[in-house]
Amino acid sequence: xMIFYALLLFMIIAAIIAVETxxxxxxxxxxxxxxxGASLMFLFLRAxxxxxxxxxxxxxxxxxxxxxxxxxxxxxISGDREFxxxxxxxxxxxxxxxxxxxxLGDLPGFGGPxxxxxxxxxxxxxxxxxxxxTGAANLVSGVILDFRAYDTLGEAAVLFTCIIGATAIxxxxxxxxxxxxxx
Amino acid sequence: MNGMTIIVKTVAGWVKxxxxxxxxxxxxxxxxxxxxxFAGGVILASSYVLLMxxxxxxxxxxxxxxxxxxxxxxxxxxxxxxxxxxxxxxGGSFFVNFLYQHYLPGEAFHLVSAGSIPLSNIAIGLKVGxxxxxxxxxxxxxxxDTGSDTPVEKGEGT
Numbered sequence: 001x002m003i004f005y006a007l008l009l010f011m012i013i014a015a016i017i018a019v020e021t022x023x024x025x026x027x028x029x030x031x032x033x034x035x036x037g038a039s040l041m042f043l044f045l046r047a048x049x050x051x052x053x054x055x056x057x058x059x060x061x062x063x064x065x066x067x068x069x070x071x072x073x074x075x076x077i078s079g080d081r082e083f084x085x086x087x088x089x090x091x092x093x094x095x096x097x098x099x100x101x102x103x104l105g106d107l108p109g110f111g112g113p114x115x116x117x118x119x120x121x122x123x124x125x126x127x128x129x130x131x132x133x134t135g136a137a138n139l140v141s142g143v144i145l146d147f148r149a150y151d152t153l154g155e156a157a158v159l160f161t162c163i164i165g166a167t168a169i170x171x172x173x174x175x176x177x178x179x180x181x182x183x
Numbered sequence: 184m185n186g187m188t189i190i191v192k193t194v195a196g197w198v199k200x201x202x203x204x205x206x207x208x209x210x211x212x213x214x215x216x217x218x219x220x221f222a223g224g225v226i227l228a229s230s231y232v233l234l235m236x237x238x239x240x241x242x243x244x245x246x247x248x249x250x251x252x253x254x255x256x257x258x259x260x261x262x263x264x265x266x267x268x269x270x271x272x273x274g275g276s277f278f279v280n281f282l283y284q285h286y287l288p289g290e291a292f293h294l295v296s297a298g299s300i301p302l303s304n305i306a307i308g309l310k311v312g313x314x315x316x317x318x319x320x321x322x323x324x325x326x327x328d329t330g331s332d333t334p335v336e337k338g339e340g341t
Binding site: 048049051052053056057059060063064067068131134135136137138140141142144145146149150152153156159160163166167170 | 209213214215216217218219220221222225226228229232236253256260263264267277278280283288289291292296297298299300303304307310311314315317318319321322323324
């Protein structure tokens with residue numbers, strides 16, 4: 001339990017530094033530190049699937065961000081923050097915080113999933129019969145690609161649309177003007 | 184433009200194969216060990232990103248051309264959709280695990296098991312890997328074209 005509080009403290013400090021520093025590169029690296037702390041926390045919570053995905057995406061995103069930061073001339077931020085924006089942000093955070101305090105009292109304790117309280121919940125069926133119904137030894141794969149495969153199809157469609165948009169906007173030059181064939 | 188120093192190039196030449204193999208392992212064993220299509224695909228893409236950072240963009244683009252990556256992306260998406268439609272045709276409902284239920288039950292904890300789940304993992308791995316490589320490649324091309332007055336390769340390698 002102690003390790004979670006230590007990691008949480010580390011992540012909060014890194015997030016505060018990422019917001020407060022004026023150097024863009026150190027800000028990016030601090031965002032990466034928050035992500036690595038999150039992946040360590042997933043590992044200690046015994047969720048290796050999410051830990052692997054988190055650390056891999058974090059590394060790739062960090063590489064992209066660092067390259068984007070290094071290749072710019074302006075690597076530090078100066079000037080004051082806008083007063084109105086700060087007030088609105090603080091007000092929204094305060095509302096969420098006050099609402100969160102009321103909700104947190106009703107949550108079950110740490111390590112006790114809320115679905116375990118309900119008899120006949122779907123997740124209990126997945127855990128009990130997942131191996132014989134799907135044949136997959138890794139239960140997470142069994143859930144995301146068999147029981148909840150429709151969800152994965154939506155996620156894949158989102159990614160596909162993002163890639164189409166990105167390559168359409170960022171490609172070298174429009175082919176239509178030249179009159180060449182569509183690539 | 185021509186990548187980093189000779190030390191980085193030599194090390195990257197050795198390491199890229201291991202990273203690629205690890206990505207293939209994560210994708211293929213996604214139904215047995217932690218990991219799966221998404222994580223494995225990102226690892227596959229990062230092996231090509233290493234190639235791009237160490238040897239320069241031209242080298243990576245020669246290794247996996249842009250139209251080829253686009254085709255791989257579409258092939259992964261098509262394979263995943265085909266698995267879903269075959270489930271509808273053969274099993275009677277969308278995304279039903281028809282291979283496991285009818286044709287290839289396999290043996291639990293073996294590589295050939297779980298029916299269509301390994302196939303879906305391969306499809307998603309192909310899709311995610313190719314598409315992330317495409318994104319990074321097009322981002323780097325975009326930086327070259329629009330920011331030609333800024334020193335793009337500053338602070339790299341030396």
